[in-house]
Amino acid sequence: MARTIKTEPQEIDVIELRRGQATFCIVGESPFFSNRMAAKAKRSLLLPSGPMTKTQKATKLKHAPFAEYRDSPYLRQGPGETLFEMIGSAPKMSIASAALRMPTSVSKTEIRQLVRSPAERVSLWGIPRLDMSVVRMAGISRTPDIRTRAKIDRWAMRVVIQWTEPMLNAKKVTQLMHSAGFICGLGDWRIEKGGEYGAFRLAEPDDPEFLDIIAEGGYLAQQDALRTPVCANAETEELLSWYLDELARRGVNPEDERPEDVEVDGDAFVFGAGSDTLIAPDAAAASLPVQNGGEDFHS
Numbered sequence: 001m002a003r004t005i006k007t008e009p010q011e012i013d014v015i016e017l018r019r020g021q022a023t024f025c026i027v028g029e030s031p032f033f034s035n036r037m038a039a040k041a042k043r044s045l046l047l048p049s050g051p052m053t054k055t056q057k058a059t060k061l062k063h064a065p066f067a068e069y070r071d072s073p074y075l076r077q078g079p080g081e082t083l084f085e086m087i088g089s090a091p092k093m094s095i096a097s098a099a100l101r102m103p104t105s106v107s108k109t110e111i112r113q114l115v116r117s118p119a120e121r122v123s124l125w126g127i128p129r130l131d132m133s134v135v136r137m138a139g140i141s142r143t144p145d146i147r148t149r150a151k152i153d154r155w156a157m158r159v160v161i162q163w164t165e166p167m168l169n170a171k172k173v174t175q176l177m178h179s180a181g182f183i184c185g186l187g188d189w190r191i192e193k194g195g196e197y198g199a200f201r202l203a204e205p206d207d208p209e210f211l212d213i214i215a216e217g218g219y220l221a222q223q224d225a226l227r228t229p230v231c232a233n234a235e236t237e238e239l240l241s242w243y244l245d246e247l248a249r250r251g252v253n254p255e256d257e258r259p260e261d262v263e264v265d266g267d268a269f270v271f272g273a274g275s276d277t278l279i280a281p282d283a284a285a286a287s288l289p290v291q292n293g294g295e296d297f298h299s
Contacts, residue, residue: 082218
């Protein structure tokens with residue numbers, strides 16, 4: 001007869017959890033590239049239009065630099081400190097990625113569970129410039145393409161981060177934020193993805209550079225920069241100049257551009273967003289096109 005071994009029931013050990021919170025002032029150390037998914041890309045995911053014919057490709061504009069530039073940042077809906085915003089979870093994801101590079105054994109999932117960013121969007125200060133760069137598509141062929149985005153050379157953010165104690169504390173989270181700015185970054189082409197952009201440092205609330213960026217790169221300055229784009233560099237200026245000359249030769253107004261609608265060989269075309277008015281952010285998602293190329297998002 002088998003002998004039955006009795007085991008004593010084990011008591012579950014439950015510790016008291018507490019929530020810690022801190023506000024971090026961030027100053028960019030390398031330019032920030034906006035990386036919002038374009039409205040056209042979202043619509044194509046929801047309702048794919050199918051491949052275009054040769055005739056359609058020949059009579060439709062592939063790119064609309066001004067519209068793509070205005071479509072690249074996250075825009076605030078309603079009044080606020082800034083017109084530009086950043087996804088609130090992006091700093092948290094940057095912290096989680098930085099934790100993987102630490103000597104101690106910790107998983108990205110653990111940090112995601114122990115750290116949170118309560119704000120859905122955070123303000124992004126800085127004056128944007130129009131940048132046109134050569135990128136490689138994400139497919140097997142790695143086809144080259146031109147991508148237009150808002151580039152901010154001097155930028156700053158104020159981020160609220162919460163964490164779970166006693167597993168984490170203010171010192172550890174601050175160290176992770178510092179490491180995230182050094183080895184991960186924020187935005188498109190950030191360090192984490194092999195780029196050189198989006199690096200940042202932690203700053204005191206009274207840091208002169210932080211205060212200077214906030215003073216000069218707020219809502220009105222960003223609104224003006226979207227209405228009247230300025231090229232980020234000489235290469236962009238040369239490429240955009242050629243593009244505008246070519247549009248003039250084809251009889252297309254660059255401020256009425258909309259790649260999925262403009263007919264370059266006809267007399268009529270559908271009007272997009274003009275330069276004299278900045279449309280509301282919720283309307284921008286429906287009327288401003290188009291980014292092509294490999295999208296790079298925090299996930």
